[in-house]
Amino acid sequence: MRRRLGVALGVAWLCLARGLGAQALECDATSIEVRKLDFVGNHTFRSSELADGVATTQSSFARRYFRFFGKRYCLDPATVTQDSLRLILFYRNAGFSSVTVGKEITMHGPRAAHLRFVITEGRPILVDSVTYQGFEGVPQFDRLVRGIEIKVGQRFDKSVVLATRDSLARRLRDRGYPLAEVLRSFDTDTARRTASVEFSAATGPRARLGAVNVNIEAPPGEHPRIDPQRVRSVLGIREGQLYRERSLEAVKRSLYLSEAFRHVDVQVDSASLVDAVDSLVTVNVQLTEGDLRAARASIGWGNLDCLRTQGSYSNYSFLGGLRRLDLNGRLSKIGVGKPFDFASGFCRSEVQNDIFSDTLNYYAGVTLSQPSLFGLRTVPTITLYSERRSEFQAFLRDTPFGVLGSVQQGIDGPLPQSFSYQLEYGSTFSSPAFFCAVFNVCELEVQERLLARNRLAVGGWSLTRNRADDFANPTRGSVLRFELRHASRAIGSSTDQQFNRAVFDGSFYRPVFDGGVFVMRLRGGTVLGRRLSVGGSRSFVPPQERLYAGGPTTVRGFRQNELGPSIYVVEDTFTVVPGAGDTSYFRIDQSGGRLRVVPSGGDNVVIANAELRLRSVFLPELIQYALFVDAGEVWNRGGNTASQTQVRIKITPGVGVRVFTPIGPVRVDIGYNPYQAPSGPAFYSASQRVGDAVERALYCVSPDNLLPVVPGEARPGGGTALPVQARGACPSTFQPARRTSFGSRLTFNFSIGQAF
Numbered sequence: 001m002r003r004r005l006g007v008a009l010g011v012a013w014l015c016l017a018r019g020l021g022a023q024a025l026e027c028d029a030t031s032i033e034v035r036k037l038d039f040v041g042n043h044t045f046r047s048s049e050l051a052d053g054v055a056t057t058q059s060s061f062a063r064r065y066f067r068f069f070g071k072r073y074c075l076d077p078a079t080v081t082q083d084s085l086r087l088i089l090f091y092r093n094a095g096f097s098s099v100t101v102g103k104e105i106t107m108h109g110p111r112a113a114h115l116r117f118v119i120t121e122g123r124p125i126l127v128d129s130v131t132y133q134g135f136e137g138v139p140q141f142d143r144l145v146r147g148i149e150i151k152v153g154q155r156f157d158k159s160v161v162l163a164t165r166d167s168l169a170r171r172l173r174d175r176g177y178p179l180a181e182v183l184r185s186f187d188t189d190t191a192r193r194t195a196s197v198e199f200s201a202a203t204g205p206r207a208r209l210g211a212v213n214v215n216i217e218a219p220p221g222e223h224p225r226i227d228p229q230r231v232r233s234v235l236g237i238r239e240g241q242l243y244r245e246r247s248l249e250a251v252k253r254s255l256y257l258s259e260a261f262r263h264v265d266v267q268v269d270s271a272s273l274v275d276a277v278d279s280l281v282t283v284n285v286q287l288t289e290g291d292l293r294a295a296r297a298s299i300g301w302g303n304l305d306c307l308r309t310q311g312s313y314s315n316y317s318f319l320g321g322l323r324r325l326d327l328n329g330r331l332s333k334i335g336v337g338k339p340f341d342f343a344s345g346f347c348r349s350e351v352q353n354d355i356f357s358d359t360l361n362y363y364a365g366v367t368l369s370q371p372s373l374f375g376l377r378t379v380p381t382i383t384l385y386s387e388r389r390s391e392f393q394a395f396l397r398d399t400p401f402g403v404l405g406s407v408q409q410g411i412d413g414p415l416p417q418s419f420s421y422q423l424e425y426g427s428t429f430s431s432p433a434f435f436c437a438v439f440n441v442c443e444l445e446v447q448e449r450l451l452a453r454n455r456l457a458v459g460g461w462s463l464t465r466n467r468a469d470d471f472a473n474p475t476r477g478s479v480l481r482f483e484l485r486h487a488s489r490a491i492g493s494s495t496d497q498q499f500n501r502a503v504f505d506g507s508f509y510r511p512v513f514d515g516g517v518f519v520m521r522l523r524g525g526t527v528l529g530r531r532l533s534v535g536g537s538r539s540f541v542p543p544q545e546r547l548y549a550g551g552p553t554t555v556r557g558f559r560q561n562e563l564g565p566s567i568y569v570v571e572d573t574f575t576v577v578p579g580a581g582d583t584s585y586f587r588i589d590q591s592g593g594r595l596r597v598v599p600s601g602g603d604n605v606v607i608a609n610a611e612l613r614l615r616s617v618f619l620p621e622l623i624q625y626a627l628f629v630d631a632g633e634v635w636n637r638g639g640n641t642a643s644q645t646q647v648r649i650k651i652t653p654g655v656g657v658r659v660f661t662p663i664g665p666v667r668v669d670i671g672y673n674p675y676q677a678p679s680g681p682a683f684y685s686a687s688q689r690v691g692d693a694v695e696r697a698l699y700c701v702s703p704d705n706l707l708p709v710v711p712g713e714a715r716p717g718g719g720t721a722l723p724v725q726a727r728g729a730c731p732s733t734f735q736p737a738r739r740t741s742f743g744s745r746l747t748f749n750f751s752i753g754q755a756f
Helices: 002-023 047-052 061-066 077-093 158-173 228-233 245-257 432-439 444-451
Strands: 033-040 100-107 112-120 126-133 181-189 194-202 208-217 261-268 280-289 293-302 306-318 323-334 361-369 378-391 395-409 417-429 454-466 477-487 499-512 516-528 566-570 575-578 584-587 595-599 604-615 623-635 650-661 664-672 682-690 693-700 746-752
Touching (some): 033 047, 033 061, 077 100, 077 112, 158 181, 158 194, 208 228, 228 280, 245 261, 432 444, 432 682, 623 664
Parallel strands (some): 126 194
Antiparallel strands (some): 100 112, 181 194, 261 280, 306 323, 323 361, 361 378, 378 395, 417 454, 454 477, 516 604, 566 595, 575 584, 623 650, 650 664, 664 746, 682 693
């Protein structure tokens, strides 16, 4: 009894300390300011953990270092004494029975002091035995106790004992024992520094689900519109199923998130629990309907989207059932994209000069789904859509019609996965230089075939493991995602639209310092084209399925998509170098004139990021600073030139600031790029009108290229055709001018949301 009372008092005392620590001790004119608070001798716990458990608080960073502003906190002798006792109780509950805590106060002038707690931890008490009573009839007992925190040989900690008790009770109730209770007891020998721990279970009878009663109430003045029988059919629980507490919690959470109900209550009927004969328990589901229709609209601005807007309409009980109908539409590139190119001043200069951003992007789709959060193990969804989307400096994808069907499994489990099938009829426009340099497809007739509208059928599978503590701004945990995509004729794709793609992305979050977060992120991917050769064939991969990097969410020292091989398109003039006879060579010098960069992406990518996020000392709840180092590379297997296949990891450091707003963190990052722009092939695109037709030609103009050019043939009606260049690989001999000033090596990124 005394031991239990001591534990209760200790926990209550620590809770009180945390409340006091949050309030802290403020000052008057005669008070002594706490200029510094620290702990010595604490080898087991961090100083930040101990500081959270005491009431005395040091003055804010700004006050301690600048003196003139910031929050002052002052010293109270009685509170310091109580803090010593709080620390002793904290350590004793953690297994340090002989701990001692002393306090040292060093004055720094008449009104400032340095407070130090000197801790001698001593040897901890260790667990020498863990026993379980009352678990004899529980099936698969070894799985029940798998992963339990308390183990023989580890330090005895009363909080861990309490957590283990709660975990065992929860696991029993998830294995068919709705009345399960677990008691804990322990015996410590301070002389031998050992402790024995015992857990005793009163499991009660094992039960299965009986009747599931669903009652739905309508808002005042309205009639119920949702049939209870249809709700019952999709709850994901059924009569005869083994009782699991987590299944009932998942039902409740899913019903709330379906947005069809404003009140949800899922309870076990207490009368069914006291029946000593019947092992079936009754579940009562009490619901109150909410608004079954919703419409939303928004307008905003994006770094690469210029002005954008989107709207949606949702019906949460489509056709009187529990199906959900969503109508979604969005527009982007407003201001620069035709026909809404009336306000280019709202767009960044890079977007104004991007040929793939000069057309309005849109999406219109209708989605029909069984409510995806009703606890079903398998959730079907089908979407019909039409869209036009562009990737900065890379491609423009136009899809007049598409259909996407998906099935989700285990959405309430630890590893939700999704299977999908997507069929599109559309085309992808990219620069002719891209096809010539990357795939050695320089004939315009062949390029036109690849750019023509065709079928793209993709089967996909993805697996996600989310252990992060927050969706928008995680501080601890991890998020792992693995995705596979496959397209082939066997599932409906055109001959030129076949590939296999795999991408892994993992982010890891760990709290550091006081309110800081250290983040590690790894990303890797590969894509194989139609011939599925890993040895380096020039197999074709659609531009929208290639892998790109560079920009605000990958390697921030590079502009969007510009990490890896690049192609250059000359937009003004080149030099004609005479050759033998009537041949000549088209070349540019290294100055280049006006150029347009065409990121080619690659079929392999690897990215690693490390970021330290620190709260501002002035407005810690509003502003966050970041120090980061990004590294990565994009490359091709078996490219035409060495610049496409070489792997040289680029490392770019940088700093950033985040401002937390209702729409998410507004983020500005500045990356430093010490690297020279990669060498690559240079091209010039020429065209001339012949009657009602347009004749086009693409010329390699890389310095020192050896592809001869001969004059075009004379036309019968007068005039000549465009000059003809010999076929061959365009060498990657053009090297853009090196950035010499510090400012020219900085890359600015502006976006909303954390990078990862």
